[in-house]
Amino acid sequence: MAARIERALADQSMLIAESGTGTGKTYAYLVPALLSGKKVLISTGTRNLQDQLFHRDLPAVRDALAVSGKIALLKGRANYLCLHRLERADSEARFASRRDSELFVRVREWAARTRRGDISELAEVPEDAELWPWVTSTPENCLGSKCDRYNDCHVNQARREALAADVLVVNHHLFFADLALKEEGFGQLLPGVEAVIFDEAHQLPDVASNFFGLTVSAHQLVNLCRDTIAEELKEQSAVPGLQAAAEKMDKAVADLRLAFGREPQRGPWAMATARQGFRAALDDARARLTDLTNLLDQAAAKGTGLANCFRRASGYLDRFMMLCETPPPEYIPWFETSARGFLLRLTPLDVANPFRSCMADHPRSWIFTSATLAVDGNFDHFRQQLGLDEAETAIWASPFDYRRQALMYLPERLPEPSAPEFTERVLEAALPVLDASRGRAFLLFTSHRALKYAAEWLVGKLAYPLLVQGTAPRAELLDRFRALGNAVLLGTGSFWEGVDVRGEALSCVIIDKLPFATPDDPVLKARASAMEETGRNPFVDYQLPNAVIALKQGAGRLIRDEQDRGVLMLCDPRLLRKSYGKVFLASLPPMARTRAFPDVQNFFTQDTTDTTGRVDAATG
Ligand code: SF4
Structure with a gap:
């Protein structure tokens, strides 16, 4: 993968690279990026990933290669302390609670010693604290060049460093804001950049939709x-x-x-x-x-x-x-x-055109990578969404031994997902699995309604701690999940991706339905009818591939390294009853598969070495 990316960097071409969990894709793009000597912009899905890349992976690779070159990190302005507002808050702010006043004292102390002013440095003040808007800026309230603190302003400092860097790390939101010249952007990131590498690239069509709108x-x-x-x-x-x-x-x-x-x-x-x-x-x-x-x-x-x-x-x-x-x-x-x-x-209606014209302004390399870009080995969907007609494509499969490490359980006798009793039946089928796995599970739902129902239904029925999305911030829930070691976490939306729980604490992922977008979503509906007008099949060309990518993401929470073992329970009977179910199954990693619950019990009790034979025999 690194060699292929090196080539794309050298000949300014476009590459779409799916790289399964555990391939080391981060190093596979960092090494050629740092060795290329080019000005490279790397965009990741979230601020956490940005931090990880900038503080951990980039320095490690740079040191190992013994190359110089400036690296920089740039986030949206809400992530930086605003010196002007800090001064104002100091003299004017009436904080809503005593807690906020205490936190403010910490912010003030930290303000005196921080070099970057990146608020993630101050871990003791939660990300969602109500205090932050008092001491950070928005495009609306920033005074810009008229500000007294303009010269030592952290936002400006981060932007200056970004422009001078050889390798710059941003996130997709900031990248598109900049491209579309929206609030956060300052329209200067792309000029001068010789290569753009998108990690978690499967998120791009959605982010682009937001920013081009x-x-x-x-x-x-x-x-x-x-x-x-x-x-x-x-x-x-x-x-x-x-x-x-x-x-x-x-x-x-x-x-x-x-x-x-x-x-x-x-x-x-x-x-x-x-x-x-x-x-x-x-x-x-x-x-x-x-x-x-x-x-x-x-x-x-x-x-x-x-x-x-x-x-x-x-x-x-x-x-x-x-x-x-x-x-x-x-x-x-x-x-x-x-x-x-x-x-x-x-x-x-379509982000391919605006995105294509942004890419066309200047020749440079474009690399798109993620663990989930292809649908049954095919990249057409991703390619069409972003207008990447000339891109080359490649897949690097995960090195994990899925047949040994994982078991896919497709329970029998569950009703159609549209049946009113569906969620209850899923939960009934999940209970013995949760016993077999001794908790240590994620239950991922496709709707808040089902999540809420499950949270109520499971009370008093589980012998393990129950954590529910929405009852605490996401990071806190995940910390508790890891620390408890036998918890059951109910989640939807954001828990389907970007969650990395390695080891035994997560040994089972249960998914209620195939994650098709709600059919009455206005954007989906309008895009579907536009596709019909041009003779395309919106289900095959749009809804199905989107759902496949989402399922790959959800299922991908289970096996995070070579030692992980676990059961993936998929409760939607359409996987086997509908012809499109094959597309989902073919797109998931090659796990052993069963419909029999005793195989699940065996999987959790037996020694890892003989899993494959017994499960395959049971599956027939
Ligand atoms: S320039 Fe804007 S962000 Fe910077 S200190 Fe002044 S008001 Fe705050």
């Missing part, structure tokens, strides 16, 4: 109103009616939220506009936003705060207009509401 949210608009009032008090533009305009806008946002209907939902834009009274509320919000923007235009000269509000207001107004008028045909207009807020979105 447009969003206006109730949250943004309400914050704009609040900031306008606060800045007007401070900067005193004396533009008549400014404060009143902000208040009216605030009310119009609340009215617009009500016009969507009480229940949180998501749907195509047409569903909202068909509601009685919605158009009027929308027109009113647009008129209020126009008024506010015009007044802010007059006030902007009075100070940086008001100028900042004007810039934001005109941006929101442009997007609002695009949504309210006829949205461009290459976008899918849709909305999502929560109890109090709403998101108005325009998502591109």
Whole structure:
């Protein structure tokens, strides 16, 4: 893999490389990247992976190769201490709790000694602490070059180092924000870069969809109103009616939220506009936003705060207009509401075109790698989604001995997933498996509803500690899971990927259903009908491959190294009853397979050396 990547780096080509768990793919791209002497940008899926790469893997490989070359790490601005806001918080902030005040003291002490200002350095303050927004910046509240602390600002320092680095580590969100010149981006990462390597590349189509689209949210608009009032008090533009305009806008946002209907939902834009009274509320919000923007235009000269509000207001107004008028045909207009807020979105029908044009601006190497890119050995789906027509492809299978290390259990007599009793039947089938595995399991669900049902149903039925997603932050749940050593963790969404629990603490993964996206998802629906119009089959070309990749990710939690052993229980009977089930099975690692529960018991009791023979015999 390293040799292949070396070639792609040398001849500025495009390579899609699937690399199974345990192949050492990180080293396989770091070694040629560092030896190439080129300016390389590496983008990973999450900030944790960024940290791991920058603090652990990159220095290790650089030292082993004895090469020089500057390496740098760049995250989104919310990850850096803002010196200006820290000073302001010190003099003005009224923290909601005593705990926040105590944490603030720690932040202040750390601020005096940190070099990078990366908030992940301060592990004792949780990532989701309410304190962080007080001492970090947003594109909205950053004063930019007008800031007194501009020269020693951590965000700017990180950006300067990023531009000077030979190897720069970013994450996909930041990469696309930069490419699409969105809030976080500063539009300077890609020029000058000779090679881009994406790890966890399977996430790119979704991230790109978000960033090549447009969003206006109730949250943004309400914050704009609040900031306008606060800045007007401070900067005193004396533009008549400014404060009143902000208040009216605030009310119009609340009215617009009500016009969507009480229940949180998501749907195509047409569903909202068909509601009685919605158009009027929308027109009113647009008129209020126009008024506010015009007044802010007059006030902007009075100070940086008001100028900042004007810039934001005109941006929101442009997007609002695009949504309210006829949205461009290459976008899918849709909305999502929560109890109090709403998101108005325009998502591109297809990200291949915008992504292709970004890639075309300058010749460079593009490398896409992940453990889950191919569907039954085929890369067409990934290739089409991102428009990577000329890319070469290659697969490096996992070196693990799956037939010995893992057993796939497909229980018999489970109903169709649409049956009302499905989740209960899955749990009934899971109980003896959890006994056999002595806890040590993940139960991964495809919906929050099933997760909630399971969390209630399992109370009092398990002899092992039960951990449930949503009851504590994800990192804390995983720490507890590892420490307990016999826990059962119920998760959905984010627990399907990026979770690495090695060793015996995780010996069983149970998956309720094949992870097809909800068919009434507005983006999925619009993409499916666009595909039908061009004669393609959206199920085969889009829904199925996406679900296969998701299942590969979920199943991939089980075996993380050569010593791991475990059972993968897949409860969806469509795997064997439907013809497409074969595509899923062919895409998973080559595990021994059984439908008989005694094989599961044997697997957990017997010595690892004779697993294969006995299970294969039982499977027939
Ligand atoms: S330039 Fe922006 S991020 Fe930097 S210290 Fe000033 S306000 Fe904070």
